[in-house]
Amino acid sequence: MTPYEKLQNCLACVRKKTDFVPDVALILGSGLGALADEIETVATVDYHDIEGFPVSTVVGHKGRFVFGTFGDVKVVIMQGRVHFYEGYSREDILLPTRLMGLMGAKVLFLTNAAGGVNKDFRAGDFMLITDHIMSLFPNPLIGRNMDELGPRFPDMSQVYTKELQEKIIATAAKCNIPLQKGVYMQLTGPTFETPAEVRMVAALGGDAVGMSTACEAAAACHMGMKVCGISCITNQAAGISPTPLSHEEVFETANRVAPLFRQLVKESIIAIGEGLK
Numbered sequence: 001m002t003p004y005e006k007l008q009n010c011l012a013c014v015r016k017k018t019d020f021v022p023d024v025a026l027i028l029g030s031g032l033g034a035l036a037d038e039i040e041t042v043a044t045v046d047y048h049d050i051e052g053f054p055v056s057t058v059v060g061h062k063g064r065f066v067f068g069t070f071g072d073v074k075v076v077i078m079q080g081r082v083h084f085y086e087g088y089s090r091e092d093i094l095l096p097t098r099l100m101g102l103m104g105a106k107v108l109f110l111t112n113a114a115g116g117v118n119k120d121f122r123a124g125d126f127m128l129i130t131d132h133i134m135s136l137f138p139n140p141l142i143g144r145n146m147d148e149l150g151p152r153f154p155d156m157s158q159v160y161t162k163e164l165q166e167k168i169i170a171t172a173a174k175c176n177i178p179l180q181k182g183v184y185m186q187l188t189g190p191t192f193e194t195p196a197e198v199r200m201v202a203a204l205g206g207d208a209v210g211m212s213t214a215c216e217a218a219a220a221c222h223m224g225m226k227v228c229g230i231s232c233i234t235n236q237a238a239g240i241s242p243t244p245l246s247h248e249e250v251f252e253t254a255n256r257v258a259p260l261f262r263q264l265v266k267e268s269i270i271a272i273g274e275g276l277k
């Protein structure tokens with residue numbers, strides 16, 4: 001089976017359960033999964049029921065698609081994502097994003113937990129992702145190009161669509177939620193960075209660092225989806241933070257700010273959905 005046939009096979013598995021056609025695909029990061037409770041649920045599909053679908057091994061990541069609506073915007077939520085550090089191939093990491101694109105989603109909305117590299121950032125801040133740096137991460141599009149989806153050499157000059165960024169900025173202002181802006185750098189993990197690596201990220205122009213997102217954004221951009229994303233800065237990055245980093249800290253902060261984060265993402269999606277009509 002070619003990778004494209006595998007993707008089509010996954011789509012057929014989903015289609016056996018639901019014919020829902022989403023406008024927006026939403027990926028929830030660590031500690032942010034509860035956002036799926038806000039949606040008017042139409043259907044759910046467990047990843048286990050999709051043949052060949054990569055299932056996350058990380059604690060706190062549920063494994064299912066939730067289909068439903070925010071206002072009248074049709075959304076598929078990915079509750080739990082897979083990471084490169086779990087040992088999956090690059091193709092498997094891109095598969096869920098591509099699958100949601102093939103389901104019909106025109107927009108990919110990414111969320112993640114990230115370390116704050118910009119010294120103005122504090123734990124609990126939200127950062128609108130304006131661009132990313134993926135060059136230190138193995139490029140996920142290496143390998144035979146899926147010509148069915150997009151070109152061999154995809155343009156990445158505006159991965160995070162300006163128009164979507166503006167909707168998120170306007171939504172944050174309307175909801176009175178402070179919003180930082182910056183560049184997200186993806187490293188592989190699973191180790192958190194050393195202080196020297198954090199200085200490297202800063203020197204290269206990164207404002208936040210994490211272990212996901214850029215590869216999914218690149219895959220979505222490759223297949224012509226519009227992309228936007230918000231990082232939840234769960235901690236100051238190593239060397240900036242006075243204390244050692246832990247997954248627990250990431251979760252604690254994500255949980256603490258979850259209600260505001262949920263509001264920001266939900267309202268942004270409703271605003272984005274209006275623009276799609």
Ligand code: HPA
Pocket residue numbers: 113114115116192193209210211234235236237238245250
């Ligand atoms: N580094 C990398 N990934 C992360 C961090 C961090 O400091 N915080 C949350 N995810």
